[in-house]
Amino acid sequence: MKTFSLAAAAALIAGGAAAHDLGFAGLLSNTNQGDEIPELTLATGQPLSDGPIELESGRLYELEIEADGSAELALEGAGFFRNIWINEIVINGLEIRPYGIDSVEFDQAGTMEIEFIAIKPGQYYLRIPNTDGDTQRVDITIR
Structure with a gap:
Protein backbone atom coordinates (compact mmCIF):
# COMPACT_ATOMS: atom_id res chain seq x y z
CA MET A 1 0.00 0.00 0.00
CA GLY A 26 -8.84 27.25 -21.68
CA LEU A 27 -10.83 30.32 -22.56
CA LEU A 28 -8.25 32.90 -21.47
CA SER A 29 -5.33 31.31 -23.33
CA ASN A 30 -3.62 33.00 -26.27
CA THR A 31 -4.78 30.15 -28.50
CA ASN A 32 -8.39 31.25 -27.91
CA GLN A 33 -7.80 34.85 -29.05
CA GLY A 34 -10.40 36.10 -31.52
CA ASP A 35 -9.66 38.41 -34.45
CA GLU A 36 -8.63 41.97 -33.60
CA ILE A 37 -11.51 44.39 -33.03
CA PRO A 38 -11.26 47.89 -34.53
CA GLU A 39 -10.79 50.64 -31.93
CA LEU A 40 -13.86 52.69 -30.99
CA THR A 41 -13.42 56.48 -30.89
CA LEU A 42 -15.45 58.83 -28.71
CA ALA A 43 -15.11 62.32 -30.20
CA THR A 44 -17.58 65.09 -30.95
CA GLY A 45 -18.78 64.90 -34.55
CA GLN A 46 -16.67 61.82 -35.39
CA PRO A 47 -17.91 58.32 -36.24
CA LEU A 48 -17.75 55.80 -33.41
CA SER A 49 -16.37 53.03 -35.62
CA ASP A 50 -15.39 52.22 -39.20
CA GLY A 51 -18.11 49.60 -39.50
CA PRO A 52 -19.85 46.66 -37.86
CA ILE A 53 -17.99 44.18 -35.64
CA GLU A 54 -18.29 40.39 -35.91
CA LEU A 55 -17.29 38.14 -33.03
CA GLU A 56 -17.25 34.39 -32.46
CA SER A 57 -18.90 32.94 -29.36
CA GLY A 58 -16.40 31.45 -26.92
CA ARG A 59 -13.46 33.55 -28.16
CA LEU A 60 -11.38 36.05 -26.16
CA TYR A 61 -11.35 39.68 -27.40
CA GLU A 62 -9.98 43.05 -26.36
CA LEU A 63 -12.00 46.16 -27.15
CA GLU A 64 -10.12 49.46 -26.99
CA ILE A 65 -12.12 52.68 -26.56
CA GLU A 66 -10.36 56.01 -27.09
CA ALA A 67 -11.89 59.34 -26.02
CA ASP A 68 -10.36 62.60 -27.25
CA GLY A 69 -11.82 64.73 -24.42
CA SER A 70 -13.79 67.01 -26.77
CA ALA A 71 -16.93 66.36 -24.69
CA GLU A 72 -18.25 64.19 -21.88
CA LEU A 73 -19.28 61.10 -23.83
CA ALA A 74 -20.64 57.74 -22.81
CA LEU A 75 -21.10 54.41 -24.51
CA GLU A 76 -24.12 52.25 -23.74
CA GLY A 77 -25.10 48.77 -24.80
CA ALA A 78 -26.66 46.77 -21.98
CA GLY A 79 -27.71 44.01 -24.39
CA PHE A 80 -24.12 43.53 -25.54
CA PHE A 81 -22.58 43.81 -22.07
CA ARG A 82 -25.03 41.24 -20.66
CA ASN A 83 -24.09 38.67 -23.30
CA ILE A 84 -20.33 38.73 -22.81
CA TRP A 85 -18.19 37.73 -19.86
CA ILE A 86 -15.85 40.56 -18.87
CA ASN A 87 -12.45 39.42 -17.61
CA GLU A 88 -11.15 42.92 -16.93
CA ILE A 89 -11.43 46.61 -17.73
CA VAL A 90 -8.15 48.54 -17.78
CA ILE A 91 -8.19 52.33 -17.33
CA ASN A 92 -4.87 54.18 -17.06
CA GLY A 93 -3.14 50.96 -15.98
CA LEU A 94 -5.73 50.19 -13.28
CA GLU A 95 -7.46 46.83 -13.68
CA ILE A 96 -11.10 46.40 -12.74
CA ARG A 97 -12.79 43.01 -12.67
CA PRO A 98 -16.51 43.82 -12.66
CA TYR A 99 -19.44 41.45 -12.34
CA GLY A 100 -21.12 43.33 -15.18
CA ILE A 101 -21.72 46.79 -16.65
CA ASP A 102 -24.41 48.63 -18.64
CA SER A 103 -22.36 51.59 -19.88
CA VAL A 104 -19.07 53.46 -19.59
CA GLU A 105 -18.44 57.22 -19.64
CA PHE A 106 -15.41 59.41 -20.32
CA ASP A 107 -15.30 62.82 -18.62
CA GLN A 108 -11.92 63.58 -20.20
CA ALA A 109 -9.50 62.18 -22.76
CA GLY A 110 -8.32 58.65 -22.12
CA THR A 111 -8.24 55.03 -23.15
CA MET A 112 -10.16 52.06 -21.81
CA GLU A 113 -9.53 48.43 -22.70
CA ILE A 114 -12.18 45.79 -22.09
CA GLU A 115 -11.04 42.16 -22.26
CA PHE A 116 -13.98 39.80 -22.63
CA ILE A 117 -15.25 36.50 -23.93
CA ALA A 118 -18.19 36.64 -26.35
CA ILE A 119 -20.89 34.33 -25.01
CA LYS A 120 -24.39 34.46 -26.47
CA PRO A 121 -24.84 34.64 -30.26
CA GLY A 122 -27.06 37.48 -31.46
CA GLN A 123 -27.24 41.05 -32.78
CA TYR A 124 -26.16 43.82 -30.40
CA TYR A 125 -24.91 47.40 -30.48
CA LEU A 126 -22.89 49.99 -28.60
CA ARG A 127 -23.90 53.63 -29.03
CA ILE A 128 -23.50 57.09 -27.65
CA PRO A 129 -26.64 57.69 -25.52
CA ASN A 130 -29.37 60.02 -26.80
CA THR A 131 -28.11 59.88 -30.37
CA ASP A 132 -29.77 58.32 -33.37
CA GLY A 133 -27.20 58.76 -36.15
CA ASP A 134 -25.68 55.69 -37.77
CA THR A 135 -22.17 56.99 -37.12
CA GLN A 136 -22.83 57.22 -33.36
CA ARG A 137 -23.51 53.48 -33.11
CA VAL A 138 -21.62 50.29 -33.90
CA ASP A 139 -23.50 47.07 -34.61
CA ILE A 140 -22.00 43.89 -33.14
CA THR A 141 -22.79 40.34 -34.18
CA ILE A 142 -21.79 37.35 -32.06
CA ARG A 143 -21.88 34.14 -34.11
Missing part, protein backbone atom coordinates in the same frame (compact mmCIF):
# COMPACT_ATOMS: atom_id res chain seq x y z
CA LYS A 2 2.83 2.42 0.87
CA THR A 3 4.56 1.66 -2.42
CA PHE A 4 1.40 2.54 -4.35
CA SER A 5 0.92 5.79 -2.41
CA LEU A 6 4.50 6.92 -3.02
CA ALA A 7 4.26 6.02 -6.72
CA ALA A 8 0.95 7.89 -7.04
CA ALA A 9 2.41 10.95 -5.30
CA ALA A 10 5.47 10.90 -7.56
CA ALA A 11 3.25 10.64 -10.66
CA LEU A 12 1.11 13.58 -9.51
CA ILE A 13 4.17 15.73 -8.86
CA ALA A 14 5.71 14.86 -12.22
CA GLY A 15 2.38 15.40 -14.00
CA GLY A 16 1.92 18.77 -12.31
CA ALA A 17 5.37 19.91 -13.41
CA ALA A 18 4.71 18.82 -16.99
CA ALA A 19 1.35 20.65 -17.08
CA HIS A 20 3.03 23.79 -15.76
CA ASP A 21 5.43 23.82 -18.71
CA LEU A 22 2.54 23.86 -21.20
CA GLY A 23 1.29 27.36 -20.28
CA PHE A 24 -2.28 28.57 -19.90
CA ALA A 25 -5.17 26.53 -21.21
